[in-house]
Amino acid sequence: MIFEHPLNERIRTLLRLEHLFGQLDHFVPQPSPWAARAAIGALLEIADIVACADVRNELLKELDRHIAILNRLAHQRGVDPGMLADVVGNLEAAVADLQEVSGSLGRRAREDDFLKTILHRVSIPGGTCSFDLPHFHSWLLQPPDVRQAGFTGWLSDLRPASAAIQLVLSLIRTSARPQSMLAGRGLFQEALDPQVPLQMLCIGLDPAACVYPEISGHHNRFNIRFMHAWPDGRSTPCQEDIPFNLTCCVL
Structure with missing residues (x-):
C-alpha cells in the first residue's frame, strides 16, 4: 500500500482535489440515492x-513547468522522441482545455440555486434529511438518468481541471524510482537538497505489516515515524525496524 505526502501547497491542493474527484x-x-x-x-x-484557491492558474503553471522540463529532455540520450512528443502533446492539450473554460472553475456548481440550498444545510448534523430539504429529497428520488x-x-x-490534475500527478508519481529503505526503531529522517525541490514523497508498505507512516516535511528535511495500527483502533509507535519503499518525486 502507498502513502503519499505533498511537500508544497500546490501539490497538497491537487491531491485533495484528486481524492474528491475520485x-x-x-x-x-x-443508481442509489x-x-x-x-x-x-x-x-x-x-x-x-x-x-478558495486559484486552481486554474496553479494548474496552468504546473503544466507549463512540466512542458518546459520535458522539452529540455528532448535531445538527451535514451529519451524516446515519439513518447516524449506524446506526453508533451497531452500536456499542451490540457492547457488548451483549461484555457477554454469560460469564467472560473466550478462556477456552474457554485451559482446553482439548488446546490446553494444544500450547501447551507450540510454543516448541520443531519441537516439534509427529507423534512429539511424536501426539494433535495424529491431530486434524489428522480430516475438515475435525471440525476446524471x-x-x-x-x-x-x-x-478539464480533473483531467489536468490526473496528468500532472501521474507524471510526478513516475518521475523517480522507489528505493528500499529501513526505518531504525520505526523512525526515518533525511535531509533534502534545497537545489532539487521535491514535489511529493511516496511510502510503500506491506499491507500485512499493519503499520502506517506519520510524515512531516518541508524543503530541507523530512521525518517519518511508523505507527502500529491495532484492530481496536489504537495506534502506538513502532519500536522495531520497518522496511519500506521510498520514492522522492522530483519532476
Missing part, C-alpha cells in the same frame, strides 16, 4: 476548494 466518479454512476448524496457532498467540497444529467451540467467546467 469519490465523485465512484458515486455518480451508481445514497450514492447521489455522497456525490453531491464531494461536488460541493470540490467547488469550495476551487473557489444534473451532474453532467455541474461538472462541465470542472472536467
